[in-house]
Amino acid sequence: MSLNKNFFAGVDVGSLAAKSVILQDGEIFATGLVPSGVNSVESGLNALNLALETAGLKKEDLTYIVGTGYGRVSAPYANKAVTEITCHAKGTNYLHPTVRTIIDMGGQDCKAIRIDKDGAVIDFAMNDKCAAGTGRFLEVMAGVFKVRLEDLGAIALAATDTVPMSSTCTVFAESETISLVARGEKPENILSGIHHSIANRIAGLFSRVGIESDVFFSGGVAKNIGMKNAIEEALKVTIVKPEIDPQLIGALGAAVLARSFSKKEGLWA
């Protein structure tokens, strides 16, 4: 490995996971993904160290680091902080330049983002009031059914029917679910209802920003096949297949920005 080239890192500290991506020569060189703890500085550093370890690099080898996600405000290791909306746009554009619409579902919020051909954000909308429609909501539901979070979507795909569910409040949806289970409703049908209710909520966000093809789904929840299918159905679109783990898109975008900021600042030609 040649160390005379520049390395750029993006670190995305979210509410459930911390992610990092290292870029070299415009290529993804290494990645790291760890669960977030209460200490967001530590979580970000853990994710970054994991990527550095995989790459066989030291922190000093990095030319520039951009921090993003809710932990960006406490990222002393980063040269600059940028919101995850901009980073998801840049990361998606880097991998899939034809994408114009992004659905980002993370641990605690969901976003509808419209971008132009250069990956610049032209409009966005976010869920306002509640964790309903986010990764945290699905986590609560996985707890109710005592299944692993990553299995929820696949279980929902086995539904023979879809139970209509409320999408406005995580706590109410949890009690609604418990009462449906008590009434003997099949778990897969309830889970199908939950996924569709979240998809409808997301469709509501797009009523303002609009949809233009191609459409991409980023964030941790994008790994949930049931969610992907429900969104495709609600928005009547086909979602572009991700080239990398969609949970890493924010960190990737941060690394892409690290590259361009450092160039602008004259750190390399």
Next chain:
Amino acid sequence: MPNSKLFKYPEEIKDKFISTKGLKFKNGTTVSSAEIWEFMTEEAPRRFPYAFDANANNIGRFSDDVHFLSGIKRAYLTLTFKDRLLKEHAAGTPTVLVQGGQAMDAYYAAGAIPVRPGLVMQWAQSMEEGLNLRQSETRGINILESGRRKISIDACNQISAHAAIDNKVVPIDLIAPFLCLRCSDMAFLVETHRNREHDIPRYMVDYPVDHENKPWAAEYIEVELKELITKIAALSGRKITDEVIFDEIRLENRGRKIANEIAELWWNAENPPINSTDFFAIAFLANDFLGDPVASVDLLEQSKQEIEERVKNNVKGYGVPDDAKRLYICGSCVGPNAHHAETAGAVFVGRDDNWSCISVLVEEEGNPYLNIAKSMLEYPYEQRTEKRAEWTAEQVRRSRASGVIFMYQWGCNYQSGVARMISDIIREKTGVPTTFVEVGELGRSEATEQSTNRVEAFIEMV
């Protein structure tokens, strides 16, 4: 906020500051700049340490532009609000709760000090001294939650003001808001103060929300204003003549004119001559008058002179970033944190709520009651939604804004209902990107991530 530092005015500006004019007050006294300096550097930091907290998230933080000397005087007016009101109140001047977005002319003319809910909240917070930012905000939250417990958890944060009055944290002598129903807090206001044990009299000034093409509307408000002024005059003991009211109208018109001239100067300057905090403070002064229209107008005049000087010398206000994104702010009773927005690369160029009242002058001849009524009916913010949006779009153009943020409080039902429509109309008419953000943390410096994240992302997008 564990690492908060206290902000201090630097000694090197002292000589220049104390050589400037002092402030004239409506009781005929003048406070010299040396006295203001003494208060702002010695007494106020001891009594109100929270106001000097340099934390970037401190939403009530004063401007960092210490060379804009009028800004220091404006902070003085804010921090002496409590002392001035308590003194006036003890001397028999009635304090009156006003709400509903209308002008203050009638209240001041009748010899009262009108106080809007935002200032009631600040006043209530300042009644306990020596608090740091966290302690002061905890005090504010406790007052707010007592209101929510008593009245409704669905109320917007302005319920704190009603709770502070109801709990006698601050002395208010009359509750006399305009029943302007585009403020959904009106229902909670009425609910707080109706049938209460407390002895505060009430007079709800009726205001026809749907007044377009209603020729009777001005005369209807005229009658209401006469009743209001009679009620206040009975408390203040002031003898009211048309000339007394016209004197007040002329004074407040002067303040409004100066504020408009400042806006034109600011908008057309190559570099924003003062930062967002100072610029918005000007609008607030001309709209609210901080308990003393004489002092406020005096300060507006001094501010204008300083700004003219800066524009002439192409001086940029301290804190305004280079190539700042110019943001126009819409919505009632809440706005983004100016320090945070400037750090993220933006500057505020105007806001519809405060500027609406300032944009309309009251006629200075004829029937003063009818003139005030007519001006109230002309406020752009009080027109039907499309008309309001068109006026705002025009403001956006004139201020050369590059983005619009419509912010509203959780519990503000009308503003939340029209936010999208207004944002869409502005975007359509001006081509400028818009967004709307609901906030729940009015006046708080901690746990603001959800709203700052949206504002920051919007600034990046613009």
